[in-house]
Amino acid sequence: MAWVSVCLFTTLFFLHAFLTAALHMSHILHFRLKLQAHSRKTIPVYDCDRDGECSPPGSPQHMTASHLNDRLAGGLFSAGLLDRPPSSEHAKAAAAAAAVAQAHLNGTMQGMLNLQKLQNLATIQHASMPSSLSGLQGLAAGLSSLNSPLNLSVGAGAGNAAMTPGGGSAANAGGSASDGGAPPPIPSAQLPQLILASGQLMQGIQGAQLLIPTSQGIATQTILTIPVSQQVHSNEQLVQHLAALTNGTSNLNGPVAPPPAMLNRHLLSNGVQQLLSAVQPNMFGATSPHQSMPHAPVTPSASVSPRRMASASPPHSHHAATSRSLHSSPKASPPRATASSHHQYEKMPTTTATATSQSPHSPLYSASPSNGHVGSCGSQQMASVSQNQTSMHHSSTSRHSPIPPAMNRLSSQNGEITITKSHGPSPSHSSSTGSGSNHPSSQHNVPPMKLSPSSMHLSPTGTDNSTTDFLADSPNEPTINQATCNVVDGIDLDEIKEFAKAFKLRRLSLGLTQTQVGQALSVTEGPAYSQSAICSALAAQMYAAQFSTQQQAMFEKLDITPKSAQKIKPVLERWMKEAEESHWNRYKSGQNHLTDFIGVEPSKKRKRRTSFTPQALELLNAHFERNTHPSGTEITGLAHQLGYEREVIRIWFCNKRQALKNTVRMMSKGIV
Amino acid sequence: MAWVSVCLFTTLFFLHAFLTAALHMSHILHFRLKLQAHSRKTIPVYDCDRDGECSPPGSPQHMTASHLNDRLAGGLFSAGLLDRPPSSEHAKAAAAAAAVAQAHLNGTMQGMLNLQKLQNLATIQHASMPSSLSGLQGLAAGLSSLNSPLNLSVGAGAGNAAMTPGGGSAANAGGSASDGGAPPPIPSAQLPQLILASGQLMQGIQGAQLLIPTSQGIATQTILTIPVSQQVHSNEQLVQHLAALTNGTSNLNGPVAPPPAMLNRHLLSNGVQQLLSAVQPNMFGATSPHQSMPHAPVTPSASVSPRRMASASPPHSHHAATSRSLHSSPKASPPRATASSHHQYEKMPTTTATATSQSPHSPLYSASPSNGHVGSCGSQQMASVSQNQTSMHHSSTSRHSPIPPAMNRLSSQNGEITITKSHGPSPSHSSSTGSGSNHPSSQHNVPPMKLSPSSMHLSPTGTDNSTTDFLADSPNEPTINQATCNVVDGIDLDEIKEFAKAFKLRRLSLGLTQTQVGQALSVTEGPAYSQSAICSALAAQMYAAQFSTQQQAMFEKLDITPKSAQKIKPVLERWMKEAEESHWNRYKSGQNHLTDFIGVEPSKKRKRRTSFTPQALELLNAHFERNTHPSGTEITGLAHQLGYEREVIRIWFCNKRQALKNTVRMMSKGIV
DNA sequence: AGCATAAATAATAA
């Protein structure tokens, strides 16, 4: 009678190159943090268990977060991003956050940061973009924050100018920005920082985008709060997440002010996988020459929808002069993209089967083509920071103009954080800082894009050139050094991935759906950018992103070239800027309706929640019991019979099935 | 780059008396094991973290697996399940696994266990069902395995007969079954263990059902692989999962052999939510008197679909004599349900908001009406074990006949594990064994059901009576002690929930959809059990299960009475047995098409959407990367490897290519 | 204040 069954529980960890590492997760997780320097080469940095004990992979040695920071800093330095070698002291590496609210996420944080609170905090602090090094410093600060118990505070050291690479690191190390540099005087912009947009960006990530008027212009700051245990269905696991913190600083007024620096910050929690990255899109080339940095959005026109903007063409394009100042500063900024420090965070593979692990990849001033990740084929150099000037001249008009100068990696352009998978296959790509004339090919084509000039205006920040700066590898018109780069694909993939990610974050931060974006774009960009096309393009990008190095071949085979994907990027990028700008404008005018600026009517509202009568429910349930998957006819019949819309009935069944499924799942889990 | 996939392989051993043990699996999980004696009282047994350190809940003390075993053994003993007190020595408690392949999953395991491999392994080992205590021993062994570093090997100590409570524990503790007891001689059943069915059961759960011929009969073992990080969208989180392992033992040949024991074991991981449940439907009353226990499925007819079976009526009903032996044995089996030890496993609340905690509730020979869970209203006693004889006489013909004898709780009848929520509201129902005349009302109507006798044949196991035994509370004909039971609802809910869960697991393990079941049932059971009706019944049960005590009111309001659900249970149970039997038969005949035995035409509706496991997707994507156009052979291989239908795999590639193509197209559109 | 679930969104199997 005896039955013996043996239950085995196993945890399999799949390493992305099909290397599988088995981890044991104690309580919850184990997490393995890897920093990826330039190339796909990954540097395992951290491997901790819940107890907080961390050890580098394959090594008994334990590393603390600070160690990690040092390591990072070292990497940066070696990459030429830092002026001087990082000090080995933990705090040293960390610089005060510049122009960024420092998120302070408490490990034991009970909930998400309330966005309202964020806003309130935001009003208190202001960020000014000092200059060159601030970006790096911010980065450093971010890194240093790793040491902190994962606290994210929204106060923040605004005084970026004060931040020198070596300065104020200690403060940051503490993790709370509030104690950071003295808040810079709030210059021209008397507007308090406002929440441009807020809401859930992804899975469990709450995001808020703040507009921070500064003497330099308007800075946009994105704050993402990432619940540690987000997405985990089971209770006990500690989860990790990555949060991307996007910092966008736009110069609105100060033509004189130092250019806003870009900050990229990645915070990774040990016990909990978390990533915070901030990117600041400023300073990069404006796609269209006529783009100006709108002072504070001049036009208070309430609902400036992208479409409207498109039609209204250049209404906002004034202050072209400001752009100059902006550009100049980038040059000064020391943290060149030279060593595009790709901090890869190796996550545990999610359930998603895609074998590649995603590593947060914060392209900062990753201007230098030598960026490890970037398959820089050509000999072209692109000084990311300095690019601004160069890129400035890119004519937005020349669509496929081979203008390569001041090319930035996608990320920098977006000013968004993106997570890149480490691409297993493509080996090379070390931290060839600066001068690397690696892959000229696809990487550096600067397709100004078909930027409907109309859509260009309003871009408030110096970020304008960003679109132009992109190294879009256009298959056609292989401008510079493009022939020999076969690494390009890999690079493209990275870029695409990053872009897609960044775009998504930005889109979400505006509270827009893919559909909305598509619709708006179709209006703005014309038929070629029909909604579906855009959406699909986005999807494609996402999709493409999935394939990292390893799959490039297939990619080509299927004719799904990253190149084409790359082409659409500028358009999307441009639109996004406009949308964000518009958003800001509306804010100013007091009209803060997120959906207003979309070319879509607000009509879109959510349908009123239907409430079914008990009788209806009875019938529906009876039907459901008989058949959980009623045919269309059945549904129609029911709808008619009950007097509800067919769709309502259909959805009812969908939800009912879902509920059932959930129930079952729980039960099984529960099992008792 | 890191991929982490966690696969949990669990083998559940169902102790036939509904003993559930929650284990902590070191490596990865934390388990909390609770033994629940009769009533819902739960006894926390284990709580370990990956380090292998275990401590009883609320206690700093660490327990080793062996401790757990001891504890368990002690519990069992106290419950009267063991003949002698368990020794305190760690190894002692563990007995060699009986009749079960012991899965050995290495923590560093690279991928999921290949089902093929499992099958191969299965062929190596054989399980023989010794006698009474073997079940317990097996359990103990299983528990002991907890100590192992989470290795799951599919080799396994088969020599169950040799297993005495105190013997061979050490070997098991090692975690590898291969070194376990000497493989018992493979008696009559010369068939190697085979995979009855395999595939994705749910979300990311892969399941394989093995048939293990033993001298006692055929044992079915279900192995579920649960990716740790399943369902997690972010990479890094380690996830939890629950695995349910169903063990069904059917006596095929040995009329003389001791009756198969049912083992119910629940493994629950703390850190990772895992559930393993096994249910064994054997030994219970046959609904229709003419049912016999088919020897080894006599009819090798390839596709013995339920429908066919229905039409063919009693083709397989031979060996009626065997049933006798089966029944007799239950009596002899020491582990009577007396102390229907409910091992409740308390899991961490999952993210799902449902506030009720689910406690694993494994009804084993919960024959005694006194079972805490059961709201035994009437004074009727039902000796679950002994019931067989009694129930045997139930006439399947009398649908609503008030025949109460040998009533079993649903679970026991099913021999399935089900998860019950603890119902807050209904207080009473202590382990008022036997005599409690609590809620006579709805609880005890024994609607024999309209069991179309035709459908009865083929039920291989002695389980036949199970259907009859059910205490279906039919609103009409309140037979015995039924008036005063208001607790009934709570009880019913428990049962319903349990049943629904068990049924679903079994259904899924056969790869059947509700629709399929419904269709098959409509054929088998007649119009009253039309497809839709069945499905709805299932759904209703599921649905009903959702509501635990708190929501009963609503339940009633919606007219989703547990009672009605209860009525259909026996039918479903019976059908499931047949289906499983049929499955086996087909297997024997070499026709292993999962869908074959369903009485449903394939012509029907769109196939249910498959959901691939992350692991499967990983593999598929890897293949896709290499080759977007795999040959038929490749596809077949993949399908086999992954346990999906070939067509599903083929379609996956089609869709994948399509997606790629779309992506490309859009991108190109985009720009140019 | 929370819960149950209708509605909406995104992904993807068929």
Next chain:
DNA sequence: TTATTATTTATGCT
């Protein structure tokens, strides 16, 4: 292209 699923959001009610 369609239909379903999987998730998420947020409404309406207690």
